[in-house]
Amino acid sequence: MNEKSIRDKSRQQGVSLVLFDMDDVLVHYDRSVRVNRLARLSNRTPDEVVHAIWGSGLEAQADAGSIDDMAYLRQTSALLGCTVSLYDWLEARRESMTPNVEVLAFAAEISRRCRIAVLTNNPRLVETHIAGLCPPIAELFGAHVYASASFNAAKPCAEVYLKCVGALGVAPAQTLFIDDLAVNVEGARNAGLLGHQFTGHRLLADELREHRLLDE
Known part of the structure; x- marks a missing residue:
């Protein structure tokens, strides 16, 4: 079914769920902040951290649920040559995230008309600890914050x-x-x-109004 057919069907049935990505949608995500904290912890350069965690494929494995949380932390520690505790990892992740207040306000308004949830490409650690990582998301979405790892697949795989x-x-x-x-x-x-x-909250507002999820 093509996008036009899906939209036509949606208009007939109505949107029952708005599913949000997290990074660079609900929050402004600055990976460099996370990388720099891990660089200071490990006495490595930011480029070395990026190569070790992202270049090695470890982050992609964690996003897809191929390894569990503790194995992910152990492998992160091994690749950086230092102990990366759960606290270290969470603090690095938390500092890299700033709530996108405009989009969160849209989500709050939408929640009065249909269901809302989050699907983010991330290890299970993000789902488990979202209340500490980003309280506004935890308060608004409750238990409906899902890391891709929980489904053993990552976007853009249809399975997730x-x-x-x-x-x-x-x-x-x-x-x-x-x-x-x-x-x-x-x-x-x-x-x-x-x-x-x-690409911005104004165009998102237009999309949501098209589905009668925001007031004109």
Whole structure:
């Protein structure tokens, strides 16, 4: 089913769920802040940290749920040549995130009309510790913050979207997915969801009004 057909069906049935990405949608994410904290901890350069964690594929494995949280922390420590505790990891992640107040306000308004949830490419640690990492997200979304690792797949794989909406008991065609990355939005559309690429809160507001989820 193409995007137009999905939109037509959605207009008939209504959007029952708005599914938000987290980084660079609900929060402004600055990976360099996270990298710099780990660099100071390990006495390595930021480039060495990026190569060790992202260049090695470790972060992608954690996002896809291929390794559990403790193995992820152990491998992070081994790659950086120092002990990276749970506290160290969470602090680095927390400092890299700043709430996007405009989008969070949209989500709060939407929640009065339909269900809302979060699907983020991240290790389970983010899902488990979201209350400490970003209290506004935890307060607004409650238990419905899902890390891709919990579904043993990562965006843009169709499996992760389908498992997420399935866990929420919502049909893909009645779900609007919002992400800053075009590849992830395309993945959602391929799985039968509606998709919107986030480039700013004004265009997002237009999209939400089209689905009667925000007032004019």
